[in-house]
Amino acid sequence: MLRSRAVVRAIEPGNSALCAHCGAPVKFVARAQLRQVIANVYVDGTWDRVEHFHADCYVEAGEPYGDPAEKA
Numbered sequence: 457m458l459r460s461r462a463v464v465r466a467i468e469p470g471n472s473a474l475c476a477h478c479g480a481p482v483k484f485v486a487r488a489q490l491r492q493v494i495a496n497v498y499v500d501g502t503w504d505r506v507e508h509f510h511a512d513c514y515v516e517a518g519e520p521y522g523d524p525a526e527k528a
């Protein structure tokens with residue numbers, strides 16, 4: 457059974473995703489080590505979509521897809 461899951465990644469230049477929590481762009485900022493949470497969302501065991509969050513927003517949203525795994 458595939459479940460939704462989330463990972464933490466550095467925000468890279470050119471990222472244009474919108475945060476699923478606050479709606480603002482998840483934007484790269486030079487010299488700021490900003491992090492984002494990328495969630496693969498499964499509905500009824502089938503992959504449905506990818507959601508992006510600011511790392512802080514993901515926590516504020518109550519970690520809807522679980523504790524995010526750290527990835528280098």
Ligand SMILES: [Zn+2]
Pocket residue numbers: 475476477478479480509510513
């Ligand atoms: Zn946000």
